[in-house]
Amino acid sequence: MRHVHLKVGFWQDISVIPLKIRQTSSGVHLFDRRTGLNILLEPKSTGLRAPSLAPRQISVALSNACDLRCSYCYAPKTSGRLRLDDVVGWLADLDQAGCLGVGFGGGEPTLLRDFPHLCQRLAAETQLAITFTTHGHHLDAALCSRLQDTVHFVRISMDGVGETYERLRGRSFSALLDRLADVRTLAPFGINYVVNDDTIGELDAAVAVAVDAGAREFLLLPEQPTSARSGIDSETMASLHAWVNAYQGSLALTVSAAAADGLPVTAPLPREEPLEAYAHIDANGTLKRSSYDDSGVAIGDGTIMQALAALREMSEGTA
Template identity: 25%
Template sequence: MIRAFAAALFDGTTVVHDPAVGTNHLPPQPLRSGCVALDDQQVAAWPLADPAALALDYPLSMCWSPIVRCNLACPQCLDDKTVRESTAAERRVLAGHIAASGVLGVDISGGEPLLLRDLPDLALAIRRQGTSVVSCTTNGWHLARRAGKLADALDAIRVSLDGATAATHDTWRGQDSYRRAIAGIRAAVDEGLFVQLQMVLMQANKHEAQQLLDLAAQLGAGGVTFLQMLPIGSGAALAAEQMLTDEQAQEIVAPLTVPAGVRVRLRTRTSAGGFTVLRADGYAWRNTRGATGISAFIPVTGPGDLRLPTSGSTS
């Protein structure tokens, strides 16, 4: 499949960011900087880029959570629900700062970002600069009705599933959440959006990892990202019961049979360290200590405030 990626040159090295999978790659030949259309299977075969080895003073990609509100109440949620939400005007300003920062990839998350009426406008404002690709992470509840407008605004969409079956997923997310998410995925695929499924690996759902890959192929999703649980937010209370070690997660993912056309990524806690997050109140911070703490907590008043040091990061 040909889809959008972002490329940039750093001290003679070209780096390509994948907005769906969230990975960074080293192409075998130089590419023009900015948004580029590439074959995703070809990009998948390129070596992964290590930001630490590039000696960057700012992140290649980041997460922006412009909303705290959510229509679901997942017990493993890592969000701080006490944070003040930016106003619509403040969100527009922050989108402008992100667009001018040089960051290659931006994932708009939450809370539940599809509750924002201005979500398409925010994504387009970031993309308008021509240097960043934009994805969105959603629980999928409202995706079916919003897929049409989002298809023109996003480069990829990531849908969170806590299991490959309604029985497992709805145990964590609530009744009917699986049906709504699946309907949203189908609608997004029909609109031409590249869909990446995401599942936080836990003791309770690890047995459905293979089923999730098969479901992705069945629905026409382009890939699956398995995320290691982070012991922060509400999820901290479940860590002792549900959290896997990075080694255990690797043992689960390594033997899986990957269907043709489906890309798989395991994001370990180690690789999540150093990732930059812009909160709903306009403060930016980095994950530290294996993504179990934060540092560089500053208000974002201009593009330069997002250029947080990423020494030791592999995100």
């Protein structure tokens, strides 16, 4: 693990913060998981070495289980659950190889009894930024207190507002708003918003709710096709483009990589290759290029770095 200490001035306060260093094909990436601060030093100013072997970000589906039944859910409906010790071992290796952050999902990670323990171990044993995606309904004050100081960002799924949310998610919208008040005490959080013909008309209202609740980011997730549904239609996608182009709000908008085409997206590291930016481990221990992929490389008894090398080879073979 390598760190650099950098002096940063905020108003009259001067802080010394430890930054994790990652070599990328775009330059040297410095990162602080506590604040989310990212600094990219251009290659010509750094004497760039070989890029770090791990992806910048890894997502992990700890289990496929969920207590909601959203019709557009793309999580596999088969059983699958990772062992905590395997997850810690894989993530410790990725951390050492230059990975900056892990995002847990599933399924619903807060259903797992040992989820707070997993986050505690990772916060203590690695330098990874720890985030997770959740429907939020189990994040009461007690669970938030167990996760305190171990999680760096929370992603709350909220598609539509009021009656639309309740119809799509089958849970009370006012209960979700109560949970957001608890989440706000835990860590900075963002809203994940599935965009489809049910939810497109409520984007302004949803952003207003997110701002009121104290969210830092609003992630647009155009609905992806599954075996049961065809995904966002072209008319709704065109409306989304128009809405994004007209957006004047102060809350930061982001969009899933799978659906960024045609939207005014700024790539943070434009020279990054797909597996340099991101990879996914599913709930059966298969490493994939993304959570939407059907195939990948089973990690099995090998190491995560061996699986990553095999996946890179496989991707180059099919590129």
